[in-house]
Amino acid sequence: MMGSDKKSVLIIGGGLAGLTAAKRLTDKGFQVRVIEKRDIYGGKVSSWKDSEGDWIESGTHCFFGAYDVLYDLMKEIKTYHAVQWKDHKLTYTLAGGERFTFSTWDLPSPLHLLPAIVKNGYFTYGEMAAFSKSLIPLALQKNLYPPTQDHLTFVEWAEEKKFGKRLLEKMFRPMALALKFIPPEEISAKIILDVTETFYRVPDSSCMGFLKGAPQEYLHQPLIDHSASKGAEFRNRVAVDELLFDGREIKGVQLRNGEILTADYYLSALPIHNLVKVLPVSMKRKDLFFAGLQNLEGVPVISVQIWYDREIAPDDNVLFSPDGVIPVYANLARTTPEYRSLRGEPFSGKSRFEFCVAPARDLMGLSKEEIVRQVDMSVRNCYPETSQGASILKSTVVKIPSSVYAPVPNMERFRPTQRTPVKNFFIAGGFSQQLYYDSMGGAVMSANLASQEIMKAAGMEE
Ligand SMILES: Cc1cc2nc3c(=O)[nH]c(=O)nc-3n(C[C@H](O)[C@H](O)[C@H](O)COP(=O)(O)OP(=O)(O)OC[C@H]3O[C@@H](n4cnc5c(N)ncnc54)[C@H](O)[C@@H]3O)c2cc1C
Numbered sequence: 001m002m003g004s005d006k007k008s009v010l011i012i013g014g015g016l017a018g019l020t021a022a023k024r025l026t027d028k029g030f031q032v033r034v035i036e037k038r039d040i041y042g043g044k045v046s047s048w049k050d051s052e053g054d055w056i057e058s059g060t061h062c063f064f065g066a067y068d069v070l071y072d073l074m075k076e077i078k079t080y081h082a083v084q085w086k087d088h089k090l091t092y093t094l095a096g097g098e099r100f101t102f103s104t105w106d107l108p109s110p111l112h113l114l115p116a117i118v119k120n121g122y123f124t125y126g127e128m129a130a131f132s133k134s135l136i137p138l139a140l141q142k143n144l145y146p147p148t149q150d151h152l153t154f155v156e157w158a159e160e161k162k163f164g165k166r167l168l169e170k171m172f173r174p175m176a177l178a179l180k181f182i183p184p185e186e187i188s189a190k191i192i193l194d195v196t197e198t199f200y201r202v203p204d205s206s207c208m209g210f211l212k213g214a215p216q217e218y219l220h221q222p223l224i225d226h227s228a229s230k231g232a233e234f235r236n237r238v239a240v241d242e243l244l245f246d247g248r249e250i251k252g253v254q255l256r257n258g259e260i261l262t263a264d265y266y267l268s269a270l271p272i273h274n275l276v277k278v279l280p281v282s283m284k285r286k287d288l289f290f291a292g293l294q295n296l297e298g299v300p301v302i303s304v305q306i307w308y309d310r311e312i313a314p315d316d317n318v319l320f321s322p323d324g325v326i327p328v329y330a331n332l333a334r335t336t337p338e339y340r341s342l343r344g345e346p347f348s349g350k351s352r353f354e355f356c357v358a359p360a361r362d363l364m365g366l367s368k369e370e371i372v373r374q375v376d377m378s379v380r381n382c383y384p385e386t387s388q389g390a391s392i393l394k395s396t397v398v399k400i401p402s403s404v405y406a407p408v409p410n411m412e413r414f415r416p417t418q419r420t421p422v423k424n425f426f427i428a429g430g431f432s433q434q435l436y437y438d439s440m441g442g443a444v445m446s447a448n449l450a451s452q453e454i455m456k457a458a459g460m461e462e
Pocket residue numbers: 012013014015016017018035036037038041042043044045058059060061062063064238239240241269270271274278301302303356400403404428429430431438439440441442443
């Protein structure tokens with residue numbers, strides 16, 4: 001037991017879900033301790049400075065308009081001002097220098113999408129009409145429709161709807177890869193339909209924002225400072241090895257260094273692949289709830305930054321590309337004011353790109369040089385004119401072997417609720433059941449829900 005009169009919670013994992021839960025529970029008077037394996041907090045949205053003083057990130061993070069719970073949290077820790085909203089449009093860059101843009105108008109839903117349909121300058125009216133027709137069930141049944149399509153991949157769904165290969169290849173391929181790092185042949189149709197339905201119904205949901213600087217400075221450290229000031233304890237470089245389960249409840253957690261920690265309640269805020277590792281066999285045998293978790297897997301993804309000696313893309317917004325290995329990227333020298341630097345020197349009017357490289361399964365084993373070469377080739381393909389003669393000044397590569405859970409068909413039923421069949425054990429994390437899938441919004445919402453469940457268990461229902 002950690003505190004005397006206060007109920008104690010041990011949170012395993014210091015990503016966004018774990019840090020959010022720490023704040024929620026500390027604010028409610030729990031004695032909270034967070035255990036994090038790495039030396040930095042933030043998990044998949046972590047950022048750190050390299051030896052030359054440049055920020056490196058796990059990956060480009062876009063703030064979707066839909067993530068209300070995240071913005072509520074940022075308002076509480078007084079960092080919402082750091083989210084910089086960009087023009088409400090989605091631009092796709094193609095091989096040969098071609099591009100098209102889905103813009104919106106400031107009109108009530110679904111009229112706000114009219115310019116995207118009639119004025120994108122790339123897809124024909126026939127293609128857009130066939131696509132609009134395929135969305136009739138979505139328009140009629142709204143959010144009740146996507147769950148009925150979870151048995152299909154998006155390609156299978158698109159083949160049934162016959163809206164044409166070009167839309168699938170040029171619009172939906174980068175969208176699937178940007179959202180979950182897996183291609184339309186693998187992703188469940190439910191995911192794309194859910195996102196489309198939200199974009200259709202909620203006008204600002206597809207608007208994108210970027211942080212003005214590092215997530216470490218505007219998310220993780222302020223969250224840690226807030227909770228630490230109220231008595232929460234944070235321990236990094238400490239990995240949990242196994243949950244100690246006596247057949248009825250969790251009795252403690254075994255750390256890799258041999259120590260055992262105990263608390264009144266235990267909250268896993270681990271990624272799915274790590275949660276499965278720390279669950280003892282006896283828990284997996286006890287209940288299908290735990291056994292089913294083994295069906296969920298993390299997707300590999302690679303994050304690359306390249307500094308070029310000139311401005312290749314002037315866009316101050318997120319960019320998508322169906323051609324090459326860079327489905328989603330941004331010129332941070334435009335989008336992120338505090339990243340206009342290279343080795344401590346000001347760096348503007350040039351390009352500091354951050355790319356999400358996916359699908360990454362076949363690239364994980366390649367050298368840094370080869371990955372950068374493939375990304376550079378994709379850039380030169382999309383920008384044949386502005387990239388001519390451009391030199392790379394610096395590049396960085398971050399490989400993540402298991403990132404977000406892979407939402408392939410029929411996985412929904414294995415996503416756990418925050419409350420589990422073991423009464424003192426709870427689960428948070430982007431992969432757990434909540435509105436936003438595995439995302440920053442999802443991590444925060446899962447932590448909110450898990451904290452509410454812990455409060456209920458402690459008899460503190462609001
Ligand atoms: C490249 C990339 C780009 C992304 N882009 C976006 C985006 O644009 N928008 C968006 O909303 N989301 C995006 N995401 C997804 C988003 O980052 C995640 O959904 C979210 O951060 C998940 O948070 P989490 O707290 O659930 O898990 P995690 O961030 O994975 O946190 C889990 C923590 O547990 C720790 N841990 C693991 N094992 C142990 C152990 N045994 N003991 C103790 N600690 C342990 C880990 O080190 C980690 O800190 C992106 C992700 C990646 C990888």
